[in-house]
Amino acid sequence: MKPINQKAWFLVLPVFLCVAFSAILPLMTVVNYSVQDIISPERRVFVGTEWFAAVLRDEELHGALLRQLGFSLAVLLVEIPLGICLALSMPAQGWRASAVLVVVALSLLIPWNVVGTIWQIYGRADIGLLGAALQALGVDYNYTGDATDAWITVLVMDVWHWTPLVALLCFAGLRSIPDAYYQAARIDGASKFAVFRYIQLPKMRGVLMIAVLLRFMDSFMIYTEPFVLTGGGPGNATTFLSQYLTQKAVGQFDLGPAAAFSLIYFLIILLLCFILYNWMQSVGTQDKSEVAHG
Amino acid sequence: MARIDLDLAHAYRPDPKEDADYALLPLKMSFEDGGAYALLGPSGCGKTTMLNIVSGLLRPSHGTVRFDGRDVTALTPQQRNIAQVFQFPVIYDTMTVAENLAFPLRNRGVPADRIKARVGRIAEMLELNGQLNQRAAGLSADAKQKISLGRGLVREDVSAVLFDEPLTVIDPHLKWQLRRKLKQIHQELKLTLVYVTHDQVEALTFADRIVVMTRGRAVQVGTAGELFERPSHRFVGHFIGSPGMNFLPAALEEGGGLSVAGQPVAGAVDAVTGAALSRAEPFALGIRPEYVELEEIGDGSAHARPGTITGTVAQVQDIGTYWLVTAQAGPHTLKARLSAHARPPAPGASIALRVLNPHTCFYGADEQLIAAATVAAAQEGLA
Numbered sequence: 001m002k003p004i005n006q007k008a009w010f011l012v013l014p015v016f017l018c019v020a021f022s023a024i025l026p027l028m029t030v031v032n033y034s035v036q037d038i039i040s041p042e043r044r045v046f047v048g049t050e051w052f053a054a055v056l057r058d059e060e061l062h063g064a065l066l067r068q069l070g071f072s073l074a075v076l077l078v079e080i081p082l083g084i085c086l087a088l089s090m091p092a093q094g095w096r097a098s099a100v101l102v103v104v105a106l107s108l109l110i111p112w113n114v115v116g117t118i119w120q121i122y123g124r125a126d127i128g129l130l131g132a133a134l135q136a137l138g139v140d141y142n143y144t145g146d147a148t149d150a151w152i153t154v155l156v157m158d159v160w161h162w163t164p165l166v167a168l169l170c171f172a173g174l175r176s177i178p179d180a181y182y183q184a185a186r187i188d189g190a191s192k193f194a195v196f197r198y199i200q201l202p203k204m205r206g207v208l209m210i211a212v213l214l215r216f217m218d219s220f221m222i223y224t225e226p227f228v229l230t231g232g233g234p235g236n237a238t239t240f241l242s243q244y245l246t247q248k249a250v251g252q253f254d255l256g257p258a259a260a261f262s263l264i265y266f267l268i269i270l271l272l273c274f275i276l277y278n279w280m281q282s283v284g285t286q287d288k289s290e291v292a293h294g
Numbered sequence: 295m296a297r298i299d300l301d302l303a304h305a306y307r308p309d310p311k312e313d314a315d316y317a318l319l320p321l322k323m324s325f326e327d328g329g330a331y332a333l334l335g336p337s338g339c340g341k342t343t344m345l346n347i348v349s350g351l352l353r354p355s356h357g358t359v360r361f362d363g364r365d366v367t368a369l370t371p372q373q374r375n376i377a378q379v380f381q382f383p384v385i386y387d388t389m390t391v392a393e394n395l396a397f398p399l400r401n402r403g404v405p406a407d408r409i410k411a412r413v414g415r416i417a418e419m420l421e422l423n424g425q426l427n428q429r430a431a432g433l434s435a436d437a438k439q440k441i442s443l444g445r446g447l448v449r450e451d452v453s454a455v456l457f458d459e460p461l462t463v464i465d466p467h468l469k470w471q472l473r474r475k476l477k478q479i480h481q482e483l484k485l486t487l488v489y490v491t492h493d494q495v496e497a498l499t500f501a502d503r504i505v506v507m508t509r510g511r512a513v514q515v516g517t518a519g520e521l522f523e524r525p526s527h528r529f530v531g532h533f534i535g536s537p538g539m540n541f542l543p544a545a546l547e548e549g550g551g552l553s554v555a556g557q558p559v560a561g562a563v564d565a566v567t568g569a570a571l572s573r574a575e576p577f578a579l580g581i582r583p584e585y586v587e588l589e590e591i592g593d594g595s596a597h598a599r600p601g602t603i604t605g606t607v608a609q610v611q612d613i614g615t616y617w618l619v620t621a622q623a624g625p626h627t628l629k630a631r632l633s634a635h636a637r638p639p640a641p642g643a644s645i646a647l648r649v650l651n652p653h654t655c656f657y658g659a660d661e662q663l664i665a666a667a668t669v670a671a672a673q674e675g676l677a
Contacts, residue, residue: 183351184384188445189372189401198386198397 033259051260061261063236064244065268068220071155071240075219076212078159083166083211084204088196090171101171104164116228119157123229143230147237154226154238158219166211173207174200209280213273220269241265296453296486298325302357302367304343310355317343319510320356325454325488327362330480332501333490336533340510341490345456348488349376361453378456379446382463383438387431391422394430395444402449416444419479435463443472447479454486461496473500494534506530522582523653528661531580537618540586540628542603542649544579544656546572552650554579555626557603559650567656570665574658579649586630587648588619590639601650610638621647 034052037045055061086104091097110118123143125131134141143153177199185195223242226232232239232247239247245265249258303310304318313319318340325331325348333341346352347359350371358367366374377398386394395413404412417423420440425433430441439460446455457476461469477500480487491497497504498518506514506521506529513527514520525531531539542555546568552559571577591604605623617632619639628647632638639645656664 178382180380180382180384183346183378184380184442184445186351187349187371187376187378188398190397191401194401198388202387 030259030262033255034263036256038255047256051256052264055257055261055264058257060236061244064239064241067237067239068241071151071222072216072219074155075158075162076215078155079163079166079215080208080212082159082163084170084208086163086167087170087174088200090167092175101168104167106164107161108164108168110161112224113228115157115161116225119153119160119225120229123153145234147234150230150234150238154229157225157229158222161225162215162218166215169207169211170204173204177203205280205283209277212276212280216276217269217273220272296361297327297363298348298454298486299360299363300324300344300348300357302347302354302359304340304347304352304354304356313510316510318347318354321512323505323512323515325486328484328486330477330487330500330502331489332497332504333488333507334492334494334497334504334533335507336492339507341492341507342458344507344512345378345458345488345490348454349378349456350374351378375449375451375453376456377446377449377452377454379442379458379460381459383435383442385430385433385438385441387429389430390427391430391433391437391441392417392426394441395422395448398445398449412448412450416448419447419475420444436465436468439463440472443476447483447485450483452485454488457487457489459491460489461491469496476500494536498534506533508533524655524663524666525580526663528578528580528657531582531655531657535582535584537583537629539580539582539655540649541578541580541657542623542626542628544577545575552579554603554649555623557623559603560600567665571656574656574664576659577664578657580655580657581649581651581653583618583629583631585651585653586628587651588621588630588632588639589646589648591644591646599646599648602646602648604644604646607639607641607643607645610641621645623647 035046035048037047037051039045090100090104107115122128123131123141125135125142131141131143140146141149143149181199181203182195185199190198221242222240223246226238226240227243230238232243242265245258245261248254248261300321300323302318303316303320305316307315310316333344335341343352347354350359350366350369350373353367358365360366361374371378386397389397392413395416396409399409399412413426414423417426420443422437422440422444425437430438433441443457443460446457461472464472473496476487476489479485487501489497489500491500503515503517504521505512506527508527508529514525514530516524516526521530521534525534525539528539528541531541544552544554547553547558589599589602603623605621605628607619608622608627609620611618611620614634616634617636617638619630619632621628621630628649630647652666655666658664
């Protein structure tokens with residue numbers, strides 16, 4: 001029998017330490033907060049799962065969660081098809097392609113809070129180009145006062161900011177399709193729609209999956225832009241989960257419930273991503289998903 | 295089904311000036327209805343360009359394409375009713391094998407029961423019937439290419455089926471089987487087939503007539519026998535055959551005799567050939583390794599035998615079914631094929647190489663065939 005050499009553990013140690021300090025310890029701190037009531041730095045009481053129970057019963061939170069789900073769903077429903085259409089209509093080669101790529105990517109380079117500020121001014125009814133123009137057209141648009149207007153403005157802002165990411169991913173997916181596929185489709189007499197349905201869409205599957213996951217996670221955690229644009233208002237019309245969480249943790253300093261909710265938030269994202277990923281894996285390719293599970 | 299006439303040239307750049315600017319030099323060619331043709335040539339010789347022009351994927355920059363006399367130059371592949379199979383398998387990932395095969399028919403609104411019958415027939419021909427309901431994405435490259443072939447053959451009424459090196463990705467043993475299948479399908483369906491390849495064996499076994507191409511030019515159209523016996527261009531002689539034709543510089547001597555590779559050759563070509571040659575100097579003599587006859591000259595005394603030059607054996611290789619003898623005649627190298635039963639000369643031996651016989655061809659400075667030797671005189675000399 002070979003002698004067992006345990007020194008290999010030392011090789012794993014640096015990784016373990018990095019992960020411990022960057023992920024495990026902060027996470028455990030949150031877990032620690034979530035089961036205690038911190039009254040003052042010296043006084044704390046162990047409360048078990050009480051905060052979790054309280055958070056799950058919280059009506060305000062239910063509202064924020066529903067708004068969040070609605071928002072993420074709307075983001076996906078608008079940005080994914082729009083991104084695909086954009087990618088399909090972008091020129092494939094030459095200087096035009098480069099120029100369009102730069103223009104499309106511009107909004108991705110703008111910092112989040114600046115995006116919020118841009119739209120805050122853009123939408124103002126008195127001096128904003130969009131707001132004033134709508135007012136002049138007779139539309140009673142006021143995102144600071146009207147809940148629907150505020151909600152739509154946040155959504156349009158997100159679409160403006162992030163659709164280019166979807167478009168760029170799809171563009172890359174489209175460029176990777178060999179010419180022979182288009183030639184074969186022409187020979188087979190396929191219509192434009194058939195080419196999209198049977199060649200382009202299946203070949204974009206991989207990048208679309210990434211796009212959906214990225215856009216879902218990002219939109220589910222959205223904070224800065226609505227915070228700058230509407231501050232969560234009017235009322236709580238645009239108070240999404242992370243903003244609600246910040247109000248709890250930093251505004252009211254309710255560390256226990258905030259920590260408990262953070263964990264739930266984390267689990268929700270994990271669960272939804274898992275479901276989305278598996279669903280998309282199985283869409284269109286039953287065989288593949290069987291292999292993945294088997 | 296249609297007779298296809300090409301009278302065209304193609305350049306990818308807008309304003310072609312010299313020959314090198316053309317992907318396809320001006321050519322005139324016909325594919326007869328129901329014929330099996332091969333376009334044979336090295337990579338980049340323009341064969342795929344020609345195929346894409348026939349199918350309508352590419353519009354020629356000059357000239358016309360006619361199907362049965364009708365000008366179809368401006369028509370799409372669908373309007374021309376062409377089927378084409380590409381080098382790498384193209385399958386529709388989300389469909390089953392049967393749906394893949396049915397796709398060209400479905401797009402043309404063929405009734406469902408006809409589609410079913412036709413798909414069944416093609417699947418049977420290509421031995422895909424066990425996999426009809428399987429998803430095409432998970433299959434091997436072989437099976438995928440069979441699906442591509444099947445999509446090309448599934449329509450009965452096509453003007454022609456074009457194959458662009460379709461067996462490149464297929465395993466060698468399956469290659470034979472599929473090539474035989476294609477041949478069989480050709481005989482059954484009587485479709486016009488055009489097959490692009492750089493593999494001469496593939497071209498010679500598949501096609502009735504072969505178009506040999508090089509550098510944008512179709513240099514010869516003919517049957518396997520014609521290409522072998524009378525290559526009309528040095529490229530054909532060199533490209534067809536294994537190894538290719540031997541070429542030696544030759545000149546006419548005073549008094550009508552020939553000198554080959556600097557050595558006078560006893561025996562002469564006839565007057566007509568001689569006259570043609572005299573107009574075309576300088577020219578080269580070409581002879582296939584199969585037709586070079588060898589004789590050892592034991593004592594080394596170069597007794598001039600009719601139609602021969604002398605040389606030494608440089609190398610003898612056993613290829614299994616034949617001996618390949620490499621001989622050196624001055625600075626020139628010659629290859630000769632001897633049957634496996636023959637006793638090959640030893641390396642270093644002096645030999646007489648008979649290069650002038652009825653199989654000899656002569657080529658001018660433009661690499662075109664001048665004349666095939668009518669070597670009555672030489673044969674008489676032998677007798």
